[in-house]
Amino acid sequence: MNKSVYRVIGVMSGTSLDGVDLVDASFTKNEGDWHYKIHKSETKSYTKDWYHVLKHLVSKSIEELQEIDEAYTPYLASMIQDFIVVNKLTGIDAICSHGHTALHQPDKGMTYQIGNLPSLFEILKTPIVCNFRVQDVALGGQGAPLVPIGDKLLFSKYDFCLNLGGFANISTDIEIHRIAFDICPVNIVLNHYVALLGFDFDDKGSIASTGDVNLGLLNALNALEFYKKAAPKSLGLEWVKLEIFPLIDSFQLPVKTVLRTFVEHVAIQISTVINQKEQAQVLVTGGGAYHSFLMSRIKEKTSNKLILPEPTLVEFKEALVFGFLGVLKLENEVNCLSSVTGAKQDHSSGIIFND
Known part of the structure; x- marks a missing residue:
């Protein structure tokens, strides 16, 4: 997918657990330079139950995290779907989602963000770009920061x-x-x-x-x-x-x-x-x-x-940039810098689900 203008939804859930940040944004490439515009934005708060679950992820085993992931992914999809419906969004090229970090130990070669399962595409029926950190860790990087x-x-x-x-x-x-x-x-x-x-x-x-x-x-x-x-x-x-x-x-x-x-x-x-x-x-x-x-x-x-x-921009810059990371992935351009993460090389990170 190579276009001069992309319309995407950027999705970010951070460690402060204040909720899921969503932005509807467009990115335009003009003579090699990228420009952005935020059209809609919203933070959807977590329920008390999900807040409690997410707060204690680091104490869970991999098997337990995988079970939580199976439940969190459709929950995240429902938030995104609601954002699309309420704002009557159409013509979206991709949903670019960070997911929520459940485990991050790059020195041990491990990082795991829940909410990046293929079921996200199956539910939303829109191309998904996600799981931005795993490839960088596999290349010896910290998997962070990606912004x-x-x-x-x-x-x-x-x-x-x-x-x-x-x-x-x-x-x-x-x-x-x-x-x-x-x-x-x-x-x-x-x-x-x-x-x-x-x-x-x-x-x-x-x-x-x-x-x-x-x-x-x-x-x-x-x-x-x-x-x-x-x-x-x-x-x-x-x-x-x-x-x-x-x-x-x-x-x-x-x-x-x-x-x-x-x-x-x-x-x-x-x-x-x-x-x-x-x-x-x-x-x-x-x-x-x-x-x-x-x-x-x-x-x-x-x-x-x-x-x-x-x-x-104060509140939604990270969600905006994860939308941009997805655009760069769709363009097969570098979206992860080795000078930042310590990986073996610059690369275009993330997984695309579109069928």
């Missing part, structure tokens, strides 16, 4: 593209190569601890802003081995459960102190990265961009300019 190809081709005017979701990840050009990596956890930790107070998230950081920084915990977090590693590197929920939660819990601190300290940790780790360039323009997207207190702490530690785009 940087979109950063490079769609958002090249920014020096850094920073996403604040379950994890903070960033991409930038170093000489002629795009590099990208996970910086640190963000919402996956903040939401975990604010839930102890009965909230889904800390709105604008209002609770964190009332706490005190615990220097002992802050120093222990900043000393974690992951931060000493060079890119490419990526994080998963498994690492958070193994390294972050036990460390924080060992200090037995009030929740507001934990939140305040972790915000400071995130601000330090992010500013350390973006301060490697001077007078840089930093595009900030993801739910964490609305954490006003975190944003203020990052701004305090950098002279670079943090740019928040319009809300649709």
Whole structure:
């Protein structure tokens, strides 16, 4: 399939478990350059039952994950179908879906995203492009992050593209190569601890802003081995459960102190990265961009300019880019960069279901 204009649905479910992000977007290729337009967008929240299931995936065996996958795929398909019907969408070339990460241990050659079964096509009767991470891991890569190809081709005017979701990840050009990596956890930790107070998230950081920084915990977090590693590197929920939660819990601190300290940790780790360039323009997207207190702490530690785009892009950039990854796959163009993931070579990743 080679076209100058593609109309696709991009689908993304992230580690923060706030739901499934869907975008109806078009991508146009003009003299070698790609341009995008978002027509419709929506986040469909998970039911309480599915939220509970997805939150505990890392404790499941492969066999259990496969059973969950069999149930999750039609559930995901129903969300996509509802998005199509409500918005009266027609002329869709493909549905490009990330699925939901159930297992990510690239150092062991393993990654598994549920919701990428052939039944997705059987239900939706529309070409599906999915399972973007597996091939990269098979080629020795981290399988993450995958968004940087979109950063490079769609958002090249920014020096850094920073996403604040379950994890903070960033991409930038170093000489002629795009590099990208996970910086640190963000919402996956903040939401975990604010839930102890009965909230889904800390709105604008209002609770964190009332706490005190615990220097002992802050120093222990900043000393974690992951931060000493060079890119490419990526994080998963498994690492958070193994390294972050036990460390924080060992200090037995009030929740507001934990939140305040972790915000400071995130601000330090992010500013350390973006301060490697001077007078840089930093595009900030993801739910964490609305954490006003975190944003203020990052701004305090950098002279670079943090740019928040319009809300649709803040909230749906990752779903948009996974739609774009699908388009590149349909074009048989590179959509996964070895300079980012550490794979043996650049490649066109993903699986297509269309019959």
